[in-house]
Amino acid sequence: MSEQDKRSQRGDESFEPIPGVQGIDAEGAKPMAISVDDEPGHDKSYSQGQLVRRRFFRHKGAMASIVVLAVIVVVAFTSIGIGPIPGWWPYDYTHAGTVVNGGSPTWQHPFGQDTIGKDYFALVMRGTQQSIIIAVGVGLISTFLGTVIGALAGYYRGWIESVLMRLTDLFIIIPLLVFAAVVGKIASGWGIWGLTLVLGAITWTGLARLVRGEVLSLRERDFVTAARAVGTGAYRIVTKHVLPNAIGVIIVSATLTIAQAILLETSLSYLGFGVQAPDTSLGLLISEYQNAFTTRPWLFWWPGMMILAIALAVNFLGDGLRDAFDPRQNRSKD
């Protein structure tokens, strides 16, 4: 037996990630290139991160969306600049100029001009900026809230879970738009930050439920029991052992929340409860110029297309991430 043991030691040293490796065989000599009873992809020697990246980069829709999103973000933020930093676009979204060519798109004003001669490209870019800031902000806030609430409820169970989950139910039964409109109106004094905060504070419910479910199953796993047996505290167990294993669910859900937030913000602004003039957002632009649809359609189409592009791209991104994290949902192609 001592011979066998030496062999297995030698075998242990060959650690290179060989595709299809399932384990050290009985001879202990070399890792075996086999993969049998288990579903494929179960025991590969790629790190989990590598696997996810690999699948993600193969997802054509997600890759295209990343390019589209990157272009939109870069153009939106560099063209008119943010805050004190000026952009490369010569016109300002607040500045009314002389109306050229009846306001329809020209080389000078590619997106056209509005009724009082403001450059529409600058306006749309400003709207896009606001929408993106709100969406990302909402995504961060609601992901944070949802994760914390879901993790607390799932890990502690008992009365904590009852209270938190009933609270979640309460948020869910109130129609989102009405709630957002009422609270958003109150918070609109703080500008888009207030709106972001409010939207973030009411869109966490779905993620909280998802995370709770995930934590409920993770907390019963042996490695959590092992950690508890060692004397690990609750905070460390949740942050080091439980949440990293739920990261897939969280990331995917965060992306989809961002897409949801963009649409929510535009709906609110369209209804007049969101971003207020003189500032602008994509929803507000559409609502202002909805009557211009027949006479000067570009005033409607540009912001509309922009909303569509951002929301679609983010959704595709979320799809790609979900497929990357959970390939079982999408195995039909093989």
Add this chain to the structure above:
Amino acid sequence: MTTLDISTEGEAGYRSDAVLSFEDLHVRFGTEFGTVHAVKGISLDVQPGEVVALVGESGSGKSVTSMTALGLLPSNAKVSGTIRVGDKVVGDLDLRGLRRMRGNDVAMVFQEPMTALNPVLTIGDQLTEALQLHGIAFGKLADARAAELLHMVGIPEPERRLKQYPHELSGGQRQRVVIALAISCDPKVIIADEPTTALDVTVQADILDLLRSLKDKLNTGILLITHNMGVVADMADRVAVMLKGDLVEMGTADQVLNHPQHEYTRKLLGAVPHLGSGPGQFGTSDDHAGEGVTEAVERPALDLRNLVIEYQRLGKPPFRAVDDVSFEVHKGEIVGLVGESGSGKSTIARCALGLIPAASGSVSIFGTDFGRMRKRELKDLRKRIGVVFQDPAASLNPRMPIGECIAEPLVVHQVGDATSQQERVYELLDAVELPRAAFNRYPHEMSGGQRQRVSIARALTLDPELLVADEPTSALDVSVQASVLQMFTHLQERYQFACLFVSHDLAVIDLLAHRVVVMQNGKIVEQGLRSEVLHDPREEYTKRLLAAAPVPEPGEQRRRREARHELLRSLGDQVAELDYDGGVIKSLKPGAGTGVDPHTRDGGVPGA
């Protein structure tokens, strides 16, 4: 690799009437990472009334081979070669033909009877479904046939059982139902894929008896897939050994198990712990001179006094999982806790870790009672206890590198700084014979045996004085188990920790325990020194357990089997066998066989 076929040389004519044959079978799987060649040119046949055991460790391709006979592989598998079931060639059949063949010509007995049966259908529904689909019997007739089948496999009160759901039956009975399903259409060959792996030893022995009588009485061929050499010795006429998709050796059970030719077979057999051989196997130390010496000198590391553990149930009285259990574990001593599933052994292990509270009685660790401790004290105490769980894949955090995992107890208890912690991890990696390069690896990059070494290293990080090991080797292949056990005993001698070793495998306990505690249904049946309990048992239950554990030597196993049947008869139980009076299945006469006395006969499934 060459196949050492030493059995079927002069029997060329014999081959033609094989009920199942594989010729030059190749199976390839297309995966994300290219093609995996899982089965590499296997030729094998099964004769009527013969049991051929396909043996190999996990990943050797044995299950894949068997699945090709049913045409049940996933769509990314490519199969080449010829598979014959009776006179049909599986590759030539369309979906309709395949469906007709499954059940009629070849049937399957699965590993886990709970998942092989549909939980929302009654036993009767599932049995009659098979009969009706294959046009064997309909309506009332089918019900009668189903009852008859249950009666045949030794399930008492078959008419009542037909209306029950799978969860209402015990594990052994469920597996009997699965077998009844398999024989319902009188197949020529049955593929049994690890049919007893999920079962307790006593139940396993019964199921094996049943399968044996099935091939004798119905002349069915059986392809038995297993990793358990004891089961092979008990059942097989011929044995085929698989390694990495190749057939490395084939021959009669006696040839392969007693005179193995191939190096791998010898290694495999050498790694099986042999019940009755005691310590000293696989180079583990057999120096148990210190047995029982440490007693009474110091306070015991673990002291259970009249321990009762209850699980609360909604709207019902609590379930008493452990009832009035008392025993001690001393420094430098391994106490083996043995019992079948549901005996409460894992519950005790969890209670000893302070994860489950005791309903009454006390659990004292180094003289302090768990129940009376404050949080702070509990944390300090946990420093002195290590734990190893059954499934290494589940007990390591998949998102944490090995090094961090092993260092976790140090971080939690704030022992040392980053450098000294890393030093300690390297030291432990050396101790469990893993390369230091493993520090930055993730658990899924390692094999099962390596992962279990990591678990053991983590358990030893803080130099615990008490180690609780809950079935630490039962998820491992035998050869891996052998090296892990060897390492374990060496570490125990080096660090002299007290150890509570929970296992259902008597051979493993025999190999390393100093003292043994046998449990049944939450109560202690027998406890004492290993040599007394395992080699000279006094209690009936211990005798049954020992008699049911198979050993990997056909001759000895036959003697043991007969001795067990003797024991069962002397205890007033019956030996499990197929209750079959000839012609019932084949003639399909309604009512035939109902004349058989339907006396209840549980075939001796104690505690099941």
